[in-house]
Amino acid sequence: MEPLRFAENKLYLLDQRLLPARVDYVECADWRCVAGCISRMVVRGAPAIGAAAAYGMALAALEYGQESWPVFSAALEEAALGLKSTRPTAVNLSWAVDRMRAAAAGLAERAPREIAEQLAAEAERLARQDVDTNRRIGRFGAELVADGARILTHCNAGALATVGYGTALGTVRAAVEAGKKVHVFAGETRPYLQGARLTAWELLREQIPVTLLADNMAGFLMQQGKVDQVWVGADRIAANGDVANKIGTYSLAVLAAAHRLPFYVAAPFSTFDLTLQSGAEIPIEERCETELTHFAGIRVAPEGILCYNPSFDVTPAALITAIVTEYGVIHHPDAEKIRAFFREHEYVR
Amino acid sequence: MEPLRFAENKLYLLDQRLLPARVDYVECADWRCVAGCISRMVVRGAPAIGAAAAYGMALAALEYGQESWPVFSAALEEAALGLKSTRPTAVNLSWAVDRMRAAAAGLAERAPREIAEQLAAEAERLARQDVDTNRRIGRFGAELVADGARILTHCNAGALATVGYGTALGTVRAAVEAGKKVHVFAGETRPYLQGARLTAWELLREQIPVTLLADNMAGFLMQQGKVDQVWVGADRIAANGDVANKIGTYSLAVLAAAHRLPFYVAAPFSTFDLTLQSGAEIPIEERCETELTHFAGIRVAPEGILCYNPSFDVTPAALITAIVTEYGVIHHPDAEKIRAFFREHEYVR
Numbered sequence: 001m002e003p004l005r006f007a008e009n010k011l012y013l014l015d016q017r018l019l020p021a022r023v024d025y026v027e028c029a030d031w032r033c034v035a036g037c038i039s040r041m042v043v044r045g046a047p048a049i050g051a052a053a054a055y056g057m058a059l060a061a062l063e064y065g066q067e068s069w070p071v072f073s074a075a076l077e078e079a080a081l082g083l084k085s086t087r088p089t090a091v092n093l094s095w096a097v098d099r100m101r102a103a104a105a106g107l108a109e110r111a112p113r114e115i116a117e118q119l120a121a122e123a124e125r126l127a128r129q130d131v132d133t134n135r136r137i138g139r140f141g142a143e144l145v146a147d148g149a150r151i152l153t154h155c156n157a158g159a160l161a162t163v164g165y166g167t168a169l170g171t172v173r174a175a176v177e178a179g180k181k182v183h184v185f186a187g188e189t190r191p192y193l194q195g196a197r198l199t200a201w202e203l204l205r206e207q208i209p210v211t212l213l214a215d216n217m218a219g220f221l222m223q224q225g226k227v228d229q230v231w232v233g234a235d236r237i238a239a240n241g242d243v244a245n246k247i248g249t250y251s252l253a254v255l256a257a258a259h260r261l262p263f264y265v266a267a268p269f270s271t272f273d274l275t276l277q278s279g280a281e282i283p284i285e286e287r288c289e290t291e292l293t294h295f296a297g298i299r300v301a302p303e304g305i306l307c308y309n310p311s312f313d314v315t316p317a318a319l320i321t322a323i324v325t326e327y328g329v330i331h332h333p334d335a336e337k338i339r340a341f342f343r344e345h346e347y348v349r
Numbered sequence: 350m351e352p353l354r355f356a357e358n359k360l361y362l363l364d365q366r367l368l369p370a371r372v373d374y375v376e377c378a379d380w381r382c383v384a385g386c387i388s389r390m391v392v393r394g395a396p397a398i399g400a401a402a403a404y405g406m407a408l409a410a411l412e413y414g415q416e417s418w419p420v421f422s423a424a425l426e427e428a429a430l431g432l433k434s435t436r437p438t439a440v441n442l443s444w445a446v447d448r449m450r451a452a453a454a455g456l457a458e459r460a461p462r463e464i465a466e467q468l469a470a471e472a473e474r475l476a477r478q479d480v481d482t483n484r485r486i487g488r489f490g491a492e493l494v495a496d497g498a499r500i501l502t503h504c505n506a507g508a509l510a511t512v513g514y515g516t517a518l519g520t521v522r523a524a525v526e527a528g529k530k531v532h533v534f535a536g537e538t539r540p541y542l543q544g545a546r547l548t549a550w551e552l553l554r555e556q557i558p559v560t561l562l563a564d565n566m567a568g569f570l571m572q573q574g575k576v577d578q579v580w581v582g583a584d585r586i587a588a589n590g591d592v593a594n595k596i597g598t599y600s601l602a603v604l605a606a607a608h609r610l611p612f613y614v615a616a617p618f619s620t621f622d623l624t625l626q627s628g629a630e631i632p633i634e635e636r637c638e639t640e641l642t643h644f645a646g647i648r649v650a651p652e653g654i655l656c657y658n659p660s661f662d663v664t665p666a667a668l669i670t671a672i673v674t675e676y677g678v679i680h681h682p683d684a685e686k687i688r689a690f691f692r693e694h695e696y697v698r
Contacts, residue, residue, distance in 0.1 A: 308534070
């Protein structure tokens with residue numbers, strides 16, 4: 001089960017809106033289709049939309065590969081802006097687009113057709129690296145998971161949210177591969193139910209024990225001593241370690257702190273946005289009200305009701321026990337540690 | 350809009366499962382129908398199910414009013430046990446049944462037919478008192494609500510959860526009646542969506558400003574300084590002030606404490622269970638998994654998934670700013686204050 005697959009100059013995106021009822025792929029022959037799929041959440045999850053956007057850039061290059069350089073580069077720029085504007089919060093999206101832009105710029109003397117081929121190869125590299133990155137995150141993360149651990153997670157930071165393997169769920173997978181027994185509690189994650197529809201499905205398929213609960217049950221579960229750790233992914237991490245992630249993450253972090261439970265964030269370097277000093281600067285997407293007022297097309301809330309529907313929230317670094325990256329673990333993250341960690345690993349965005 | 354209505358020896362229960370799409374009443378001619386309606390949540394909310402159960406006892410008495418005393422009293426006892434066994438957490442249910450039992454016992458020399466008439470009158474008194482009680486709670490509660498207050502509430506502790514007016518929403522109503530501007534944030538209250546379906550509907554009808562949000566958004570709302578107070582109802586309050594209420598209440602109380610927001614519980618004396626030392630002794634109902642796995646008959650979670658679905662949780666007294674009753678406000682409740690308060694108001698269960 002792959003969330004995305006590129007073949008014969010087409011990107012196939014697993015339609016995550018239909019899961020778990022149906023496994024179906026949307027075929028995208030151009031970047032506009034990819035942008036639409038990101039907007040409409042056919043594909044979701046910060047690393048997965050990053051990879052999809054990279055392929056979107058490749059599709060734009062292939063589409064205009066027969067054109068003159070000015071037409072070609074203008075088309076690439078249009079695709080870059082169009083892809084970036086689909087969803088505001090996850091920084092992996094612009095990271096991936098910018099990486100593709102930089103690759104194109106580095107090839108500027110070549111013929112557009114050749115650049116297009118190179119960009120397709122670059123998108124493939126980015127996608128393959130994502131899986132490798134997740135496996136490395138998983139190995140570091142698994143060291144923090146005790147045998148028998150009961151792990152609460154939120155949303156889907158799994159194979160479906162990435163090109164494969166997952167970040168928070170990558171850690172769960174790595175712990176299981178290391179022979180540890182774990183039990184996952186998956187918050188259903190209103191309003192879009194990524195926990196109920198995606199995380200539950202993904203873990204069940206691999207026979208990793210998982211129990212579904214409504215988001216508002218997490219506190220009671222912790223109060224009863226039924227959770228050992230919380231693991232989530234991230235959509236953007238500011239320079240000071242503040243983490244934007246799926247709405248509800250902040251509530252879980254407060255609850256974890258109140259119950260003295262470790263709260264872990266698993267995310268690749270590409271999720272860090274060191275241009276932002278703190279989480280207060282991260283743009284938070286608000287999505288349409290029907291996500292709350294309707295369910296599978298059926299109205300559940302009364303006509304005329306006002307809604308508040310932010311898709312993400314910001315968890316301050318002070319509530320985070322550690323951020324687990326592909327280069328290792330940043331314990332009790334703050335601006336200084338993160339800066340030092342990036343320097344140490346000579347990572348340049 | 351009345352959640353229950355008694356006329357010509359029949360109890361009409363507003364079918365709260367159909368709201369807000371349809372306003373429809375279930376007609377109950379005997380106690381078994383009433384018990385079924387409580388189990389299946391046609392009627393819900395601690396005070397409302399108490400009143401429904403009282404009418405259920407009256408219906409049992411009317412049904413067997415032509416029988417001999419032994420048959421009549423055995424039938425009443427059967428109804429009492431049957432009604433009490435429908436839902437375990439809200440104590441108003443057994444409080445109301447026991448009040449009806451005591452009324453019957455006090456009339457034991459009379460003819461069953463006469464007792465039955467008296468019990469019907471007693472159920473009417475209990476129902477009328479509930480509305481009066483709520484208005485008194487509302488007046489005390491409204492004193493704690495500043496003009497312009499932004500109030501977060503959970504589930505439905507409104508007119509629909511009582512015989513009328515409501516407890517937590519009774520306070521909102523009383524504040525509005527006193528000329529204060531308020532804005533209510535209603536958590537949708539998964540899995541049963543009492544907030545989206547009932548609270549939103551109830552407040553919209555009275556043009557009290559209300560915004561709907563998913564339960565997991567409450568923390569982010571508080572973090573942004575958009576909430577001033579939290580108000581909830583209760584299903585059972587132990588002698589030490591621990592409060593059982595709709596699942597998710599405990600999480601909100603922890604979040605409120607973390608954001609230094611007052612957390613108020615509005616409930617009548619009939620919700621206290623002084624036989625229980627603490628909330629740990631309160632039985633917590635777990636309901637069926639389909640509440641989480643299905644929506645309006647549509648499966649959303651994968652087949653075979655395990656679920657955790659407690660309907661209530663327990664908020665420790667230490668997290669409660671005040672409990673507002675029909676006799677006044679118990680600030681920072683504890684066992685001693687509650688005992689003193691009950692003694693002062695000479696309230697005997």
